[in-house]
Amino acid sequence: MSRTKGGASRRAFLKAGAVAAAAPFPASAQTPADPQLARLKAARRVVLRGGVVLTLDRQIGDFVRADVLIEDGKIREVRPDIQVSAESAEIIDATNRIVTPGFVDTHSHSYQGLLRGFLPNGVVYPDYDRDIQNNITSRYTPSDAWAGVLVTALGMIDMGTTCVVDISQVAHTPEHSDANIQALRDAGIRAVFAYSRGLGPAAKYPADLARMKVAHFSSADQLLTPALAVSTDPKVFAMARELDVRAVLHIRLNSAPLIALARAGLMKPGDEYVHCAHLNDEAWRAIRDSGGRTSHSPPLEMAMGHGFPAIQDALDHGMRPSLSCDHAATVGMDMFGMMRTAFNLQRLGIQQRQRNGEQNTPPLLTCREVLEFATIEGARCAALDHKTGTLTPGKDADLLMLRYDDPNIWPLNNACSAVVNLMNPGHVENVFVAGKVRNWRGALVDVDRARVLSLVAAARDSVVRKSGLPMNLLG
């Protein structure tokens, strides 16, 4: 595809998406018709019949075998033997499936979906800072931002992540921001759009969020909500308060600016703190006592030099951490990998302390706790726990069916262990977001795969060419 043609088609695609908020992908592009999928898309009531159900709601408990009734996009009931007729609901056989809440990723720079693996052996300074933050990012047009966010969000849904906090960092113009938001909408993912500082003279950060709140976020009854990605500059933090949105802050290594924000009374419940590596006790208390939540990216932090992942620090301060991918330029974005890394890292740390003779060490994390980090704690961090994160009646039906009748995982002996330590994205079979089927029998629904792949490759080619950086496919 030529650059001109590719650009034109991306623009046309974006425009079509902007006009028709739903279903930007032609239905004719789907994989061969599946009669149950067709019925499911039209059904007002759906029953997932006979799965192992991990509600992760401690009041309701979990079930060796139960049904989940979805009605008008919401979870209505979870219990064994829900009586409904095949005429009044679409019934999905969940035998040999684990039903869980969808995963919540609390920190993603999704526009970098174009750059998956581009920095294979990079560290944050100098590689990432030089090549991604201060070079390629500046090359993005709005349609490149749209393509990057779209492919990230579709990939997340495919891997079981139904909700993401997207920290844009590509908001070079209001058009970039609009394209970023449109891509999240087109993908059909639940998302917090955390408006972040872009590059160049046309950036309208942070004031443009006031426009976007009206243009994109006027309804609370939608999948997208706004936040402001802030720096430790008190003036910027105060803007979040003025705009009445949550603040999302990257913070690590240096506690002093955070403590200053706390003393200025600028930190509020619902604010999110990313990484938090090597903060001191006072900074941790400031986060906890203000009602903040934390997001940790163990694989990326370990690979790229962000500091020792602060999972245990959060636990030591009475907080429950959430998990996030950060970006895909160096490590993967699947929540299974993040859960596994968190589980292994925390347990290694504690057992090493025991081996060194320390008494009264904190408990080892369990699989269930780590699964909570990836679901309900993520929802709390995103301030969306009233909508998602557990399979609680009344919440939106954001849920996964994970298959375990494969030789690579059979037989099932413990559901939490299977999800956290044995499964991978290949076990994600069906994905629902607010009751809408987004992945069915392992394939994205209503997505023209060939067209998405082609647009994403063209956008990748464009930003990499403009950056002057070499493609290194084999090195």
Ligand SMILES: [Zn+2]
């Ligand atoms: Zn980040």
